[in-house]
Amino acid sequence: MAALMIKPPIPFKEDTVLGQNNKRYKIDTHWSQADVSRYPVNDCHEMVQDSKGRILLLTNETKNNVLIYDKKGKLLTTWGNEYPGAHGLTLFNENGTEVLFICDNSRHQVIKTTIDGKVLMVLDYPKETGQYSKAEEYIPTETAITPDGDIYVADGYGKDFIIHYDSQGRYINYFGGRGDEEKHLLNAHGICLDFRDSGQPNLIVTSRQQNAFKRYTLKGEYINTISLTGAWVCRPVIKGDYLYSAVLQTNSRQGQQSGFVTILDKNYKVVSNLAGSAPNYTNGQLDEMYQTIKCFDYPHDVCVDDEENLYIAQWNSGKVYPYKLSPVI
Amino acid sequence: MKKILLPALLFSFFNYSYAQEFQLAPPMLQYSSAFFTSSTTVSLKFEQPGTQVFYTLNNKESTENSVTYKKPIKITKHLTTLKAKATGKGFIPSETVQVTFIKDGLKIKSVEQSLPDEKFPGNGTRTLFDNEGGIANLHNKNFLGYQQDSVEINVTLEKKEKINSLLLDFLQDQGNWIFLPQKIQVFYFDDKGNHYELMEHKEISADSIIKGSSNVFEIIKASKKFISDKLKIILIPLQSIPEGHPGKGKPGWLFIDEVKIY
Numbered sequence: 001m002a003a004l005m006i007k008p009p010i011p012f013k014e015d016t017v018l019g020q021n022n023k024r025y026k027i028d029t030h031w032s033q034a035d036v037s038r039y040p041v042n043d044c045h046e047m048v049q050d051s052k053g054r055i056l057l058l059t060n061e062t063k064n065n066v067l068i069y070d071k072k073g074k075l076l077t078t079w080g081n082e083y084p085g086a087h088g089l090t091l092f093n094e095n096g097t098e099v100l101f102i103c104d105n106s107r108h109q110v111i112k113t114t115i116d117g118k119v120l121m122v123l124d125y126p127k128e129t130g131q132y133s134k135a136e137e138y139i140p141t142e143t144a145i146t147p148d149g150d151i152y153v154a155d156g157y158g159k160d161f162i163i164h165y166d167s168q169g170r171y172i173n174y175f176g177g178r179g180d181e182e183k184h185l186l187n188a189h190g191i192c193l194d195f196r197d198s199g200q201p202n203l204i205v206t207s208r209q210q211n212a213f214k215r216y217t218l219k220g221e222y223i224n225t226i227s228l229t230g231a232w233v234c235r236p237v238i239k240g241d242y243l244y245s246a247v248l249q250t251n252s253r254q255g256q257q258s259g260f261v262t263i264l265d266k267n268y269k270v271v272s273n274l275a276g277s278a279p280n281y282t283n284g285q286l287d288e289m290y291q292t293i294k295c296f297d298y299p300h301d302v303c304v305d306d307e308e309n310l311y312i313a314q315w316n317s318g319k320v321y322p323y324k325l326s327p328v329i
Numbered sequence: 330m331k332k333i334l335l336p337a338l339l340f341s342f343f344n345y346s347y348a349q350e351f352q353l354a355p356p357m358l359q360y361s362s363a364f365f366t367s368s369t370t371v372s373l374k375f376e377q378p379g380t381q382v383f384y385t386l387n388n389k390e391s392t393e394n395s396v397t398y399k400k401p402i403k404i405t406k407h408l409t410t411l412k413a414k415a416t417g418k419g420f421i422p423s424e425t426v427q428v429t430f431i432k433d434g435l436k437i438k439s440v441e442q443s444l445p446d447e448k449f450p451g452n453g454t455r456t457l458f459d460n461e462g463g464i465a466n467l468h469n470k471n472f473l474g475y476q477q478d479s480v481e482i483n484v485t486l487e488k489k490e491k492i493n494s495l496l497l498d499f500l501q502d503q504g505n506w507i508f509l510p511q512k513i514q515v516f517y518f519d520d521k522g523n524h525y526e527l528m529e530h531k532e533i534s535a536d537s538i539i540k541g542s543s544n545v546f547e548i549i550k551a552s553k554k555f556i557s558d559k560l561k562i563i564l565i566p567l568q569s570i571p572e573g574h575p576g577k578g579k580p581g582w583l584f585i586d587e588v589k590i591y
Contacts, residue, residue, distance in 0.1 A: 014419060253354075278377070291354040292375060294352045294354050
């Protein structure tokens with residue numbers, strides 16, 4: 001027995017550490033224990049954690065649109081066969097009950113469901129805006145829900161408008177859209193609420209083809225732009241003081257599996273790029289960012305759990321299940 | 330004793346077995362244009378601690394015995410190819426990234442070409458002889474994009490010169506249906522006969538599918554000596570995309586960003 005202790009059974013090799021500064025992680029590409037023959041995935045678009053600590057994954061595989069895991073990667077249950085364009089997944093605690101908002105690209109709808117998949121509300125294309133003549137022009141990618149239940153929908157693959165509804169799904173207003181001004185968006189792929197400034201909650205919207213996040217008030221007034229040079233950022237995900245975002249690919253290597261994950265601090269400054277270049281600012285301007293390690297193909301979302309682990313869902317990446325990243329202290 | 334050792338062994342087994350080796354991404358090449366008049370510089374970027382970038386300028390593959398990149402590289406020689414690779418302990422070395430720098434040739438007075446697709450109109454009337462480009466991105470404004478049966482380019486030199494060869498720079502980005510032309514024909518204007526004479530022609534086969542996006546230059550050498558100030562280039566875009574590509578059987582796009590005469 002003592003002799004066995006001298007040499008580990010597998011030759012020792014150090015884990016690859018991703019990221020810089022105080023945001024560094026180890027990666028586990030075999031986190032999911034799901035049986036691929038029974039529970040396949042297609043594009044893994046988004047993930048959230050519920051109050052029970054479970055990890056919910058949304059995929060556009062209609063055999064099982066939602067896969068629910070524990071944090072160790074054990075598949076607990078699945079549901080959903082009617083979301084061929086499943087893309088956006090947002091969790092909202094509605095008076096103590098958790099509900100989900102799914103954006104479906106193919107159905108041109110936003111669907112509110114219970115945590116186990118019962119449909120509660122369907123939002124069709126927003127003809128009230130006067131900007132749409134048919135459902136096909138509207139391809140929603142993401143929602144953000146205020147504490148009062150107001151719904152913001154990002155039409156990220158359609159006309160790039162942000163459409164605002166009350167909690168009952170009644171239309172209020174819209175903003176964003178395409179154009180040449182700073183307030184306009186191009187590929188408004190994600191949206192989230194930012195409560196980190198205690199005075200005033202704001203909206204952060206992705207303008208992916210412009211490699212930027214844009215901030216707006218809850219009324220839709222443009223505040224400012226956060227440039228993320230070179231990076232096709234997906235939705236912003238806020239946990240604690242930090243903002244996390246999957247970078248689908250980089251400008252300089254489009255169509256070449258050049259994705260990574262970026263992390264910004266409270267001042268919207270990039271502090272770490274996981275599998276990406278160490279962030280550097282020259283005269284206050286962020287240097288172009290790029291992939292350095294080929295861990296990911298096309299990351300599409302980051303989920304941060306209650307223990308600060310990250311789960312990375314990927315689009316068009318050989319139907320892989322999500323990867324788990326654990327902090328390196 | 331056994332009770333303590335067995336879990337320790339099992340722990341070490343599972344802890345080690347998941348360590349995974351990843352490949353590095355290629356270093357980033359930074360240059361303003363692959364075309365230059367007297368000299369140009371190129372930088373290599375790779376902000377990943379614990380790694381190095383090696384490069385060659387002699388067209389050989391870069392290895393760990395090649396030069397380590399430290400500062401921007403000055404390029405003065407026509408057709409200098411830079412090949413670079415990132416390596417680091419615990420990583421699989423990156424793929425090679427490369428670019429060829431092309432020196433200006435005989436002075437061109439004007440170029441007139443077939444009207445490109447409205448989405449890819451280039452960068453003004455001097456697009457094909459502005460010494461700008463060589464950047465493999467279809468959205469780069471230096472490319473003229475075509476999807477038609479043939480493309481005609483008429484080049485007029487500043488003066489009559491002895492012409493030895495011609496260089497055409499294309500984009501190859503098959504994922505976006507952009508292919509090299511299947512045929513290039515070059516004619517020169519013969520003053521004596523007052524007509525265009527064939528200088529040379531070249532056929533390019535597209536039987537294999539190539540991943541990624543890169544600039545590819547084609548050099549056409551004159552088989553006989555002549556003096557002229559006018560050249561006519563006929564490009565035949567790929568008429569039928571090969572097997573193994575989603576666009577099989579359909580015509581490909583043609584993207585060109587520069588013409589050089591030597």
